[in-house]
Amino acid sequence: MGSCDTCVVRNRAICAALDGDEIEVLSTIGRRKTLSAGDPLIWEGDDSLLVANVIEGILKLTNSTEDGREQIVGVVYPSDFIGRPFGATSGHSVTALTDARVCVFARSDFDRFAGEHPALEHKLLKRTLDELDRTRSWMLLLARKSAEEKVATFLLDMSERLIDANCETPSDGTLEEFDLPFSRQQIGDILGVTIETVSRQMTRLKREGILDLPTRRTVKILDRPALEYMAG
């Protein structure tokens, strides 16, 4: 039932393309779903049965080899879109990293609705193009950067991404202290290195006075220029 009126991402998600009447219809085909950290939503290779908008929380998209090596190929935040419309199967798994709430649609329902609402498809297209650009830039990091550069790039990337999420954002637009929403293992899975390598690079950055690590999840950037230099 229509809870779109109170939806916190109503104006940031692709739904923003719709007017009051249209959103009313969309709300009849979608439903809220709550996930606990670690819960899977979609499995790699499965039939593409559902798509969703993220309302709250963080989820990972992963690809795996048969022998169990895993790579995080994307991370989605509130207002981001999940799933594979207009396609038979999902190319990757989707799993909640934190407790999360999503707004799910049966793919067939969504496909039909989208076909009738070009403005919605337009927003989805822009989002997908952005995501493709971001993904391609990340390929350079995965394929060519050293572990040091990877970790430095990752930390700078996080300090940007978490600005919205953090209400105490300073006006100059940089966030020097924040809590990582990822474990060391997950950071490794994002960067394509082992947990030990992540750990060693982090402690080195701390030892060199570029970072402070008050707790395992907290990062404080002390020397941003140096970090940017290391990012390559």
Add this chain to the structure above:
Amino acid sequence: MGSCDTCVVRNRAICAALDGDEIEVLSTIGRRKTLSAGDPLIWEGDDSLLVANVIEGILKLTNSTEDGREQIVGVVYPSDFIGRPFGATSGHSVTALTDARVCVFARSDFDRFAGEHPALEHKLLKRTLDELDRTRSWMLLLARKSAEEKVATFLLDMSERLIDANCETPSDGTLEEFDLPFSRQQIGDILGVTIETVSRQMTRLKREGILDLPTRRTVKILDRPALEYMAG
């Protein structure tokens, strides 16, 4: 001028979404452009001024670090779409790998036209979603696979991609002998390894009787199951 009537990719490119009258209009805003192997079309970071359809030839999309390391983040074939509509800047360079012909549009013209033709945007959206899936799968290869697995995966991928291009395709849908459209250096840039590593893996595959390499550009798969096993 309207050369769409004779365009060889008319029914495969996104233009297939348009009827006769519409294609007439589109043809007035697009123009053919011929590229020689090595010619750049778009530079990474530049303002996004043009988009294009590939008519003939193969082009690479690349990202580079400041110190000159290059990664091929995508390869486009005839009927594929190039460029960044609805966006300010291009995230990657586009360069012809072979002699090529493309159909270019000023981005602003294309954006306007696309906005008025939802069917075109729909096709573009599907293409972009496909490309995003492919790109994400490639991330697993770049980040986690060994050089051996990378080369094996690459060769299998090529044997699939080149089926269309090759008219003598056998009915069973596998292509066991083909010419690589890439130099060893370019293969390295695609796989995120050095040219020497590519060379060593190729000769090893030959020595083990899995491949034959009659010329530098020609590959003949002798033992596909073994190659698939190596691909991981």
Add this chain to the structure above:
DNA sequence: CGCACCCTTGATGGTATTCAATTCATGTGG
């Protein structure tokens, strides 16, 4: 024929992985 370019092959070294042990944080029950 000779030059240029691409590719191959060899020797060496560096970086990240792997395996292993220890420390640290968190939560549970006595």
Add this chain to the structure above:
DNA sequence: CCACATGAATTGAATACCATCAAGGGTGCG
């Protein structure tokens, strides 16, 4: 409240893999 268990993170040592550096081969083209 503290001992203890559990899982995460760190640290260390040894190894493997790939990059780098360097030289030589082959192919095609003027």
